Amino acid sequence: MVKIVVVVEVKAGEVRKPTLELLSHIRKSGFEADAVIAGENVKGLADRLAGHGAGTVYVADDSSLSLFSVPAYLGAIAEAVEKSQANQVWFSGSESSKVLAPALAARMDGAYCGDAIGVEMEGETLTVDHPAMATKVIQKVRFRNEGLKVLVIRSGTFDVEPAEPKPAHVVELAAPALDDRVVTKEVIQESAGEIDLGDASTIVSVGRGVKGPEGIEFVRPLVDALGAAYGATRAVVDSGWMPHNTQVGQTGRVVAPDVYFAIGVSGAIQHMAGMSGSKLIIAVNKDPDAPIFSIADYGIVGDLFKVVPLLIDEVKKVKS
């Protein structure tokens, strides 16, 4: 029997969309799911998780969990997995998952895959599609049947099914064991916009073609008009024009929105590895040979400083 613990991600007091994607898919597939949620003031979210199919919701609600901490979060998740007697743990793709999931696998002597874009169950056998080598190949990774299976699933892999909240079966976890060998002192909050890249159905990303901070602001009305999340290439982030957590690509966020606009982005393999799963890609670049055009559904060859204002006008027209 397949039993899965879903590790819940929260942002601004809400369950993030990628978590609901996982729960929706598990319910649709007929598997059993529990959920574990760790943070401060998160208990109230249990009913929402139950509505999406979580049988038991394990809650670690403590002020010490307000900032991300590997030992505290890992402790809570491991305890929930033990209590639930699950044989799989699903994380959604995020920077915290990237460290917690492999550490959990090591702690519980399980097996691990760090980035899946498709999941297949045949009896007890779990096989996932894993993009490797900068997404130049898709590996079929098969888990051995024994032991705990830990996987991180890319956001956007599954759809969210609508569901009403319902009263949850909550199990509260003990206060996290503190480990003073590793302490998060502060989080330097950075944000380019209201919408998180992992939650957005439309993303506008900019590259070095925007030339500087003024270029970032020049494109922003397009982001707003589209109701999009605002992303960037590493070149832009390293130049300090956009915050670090807006970076899309292999070492930034890996995203797969419905619509992805790449503005002044050349299309380096490390960038494309982070967005080539987008359903529709629109590129604006003045170089007709830019690699980004090889994956763009619609490629506009032109100067972004001319094209973007035109796009803004058109989008506004359509939206009104």
Add this chain to the structure above:
Amino acid sequence: MRHRADFSGGELNVIVLIKHVIDVELNVRVRDGSVVQDGMTYVLSKWDENAIEAALVLKDAHDGEVTAVTIGPERSGESLRKALAMGVDKGVHINDPATEGSDSMGYARILAKTVTRQPYDLILAGRQSQDTDQGGTGPMLAELLNIPLVGNVVEIAAVDGTKLTAHRNGDAGKEVVEVTLPALLTANDSLNEPRLASLRGIMAAKNKPMEILTLADLEIDPATVGAAGAGTEVVEMQPPRARAAGQKFEGAPEEITKEVMGLLVNEAKIFG
């Protein structure tokens, strides 16, 4: 067991984990479920170069010794030699056919046995390796060794006698994390700009110590690593799903932008 070298503002001993990987910048082709090896070359994984650079910067500031460790076949020695040429002091090469087919956990198990043979203050790994794109080995090793872990480090801000402060890219922003040494960090590529090996470095590397070990030397049961001990197996490789050929529009900006918007509205229907 204590695996902390005697670092109290004095020497800082660093171990860097490096992997020799297929060069993914090249045109990777897939045939019959596997990657065509013909004409492929191997390189030091990019994020491991960042880890080496970070180790060398720390060495310059604090003295101490930097050791690079790799697990892999004969050819992996090339990446170790590159590390030595960049300025690493010592190489350790675990070269044993039984390690083949290891997943991240298998490598982490071997590394756990390897690094505890000598005292260390800090272990640096890449955020992920370029061939697997898994990002498992570093966090797993930290867990096996029960030492603090900071993943995805973009800045090493300060090191004093017993502590280190690192900035990592987290989900909500930049997290400032203080760890007590010994600890393990994984390097993001924004951490630094790796140096090139100088000619002098390349010459000097020839005389630096390089230790070659087998699983037997490390007293590791081959059944726990390699394909035999792996919890996951790559059963097949496929090329990524090809995207349908797109359309490219060139001409007067006003016209092509209007044309594309028309298609977005009527053909792609992105506005509902």
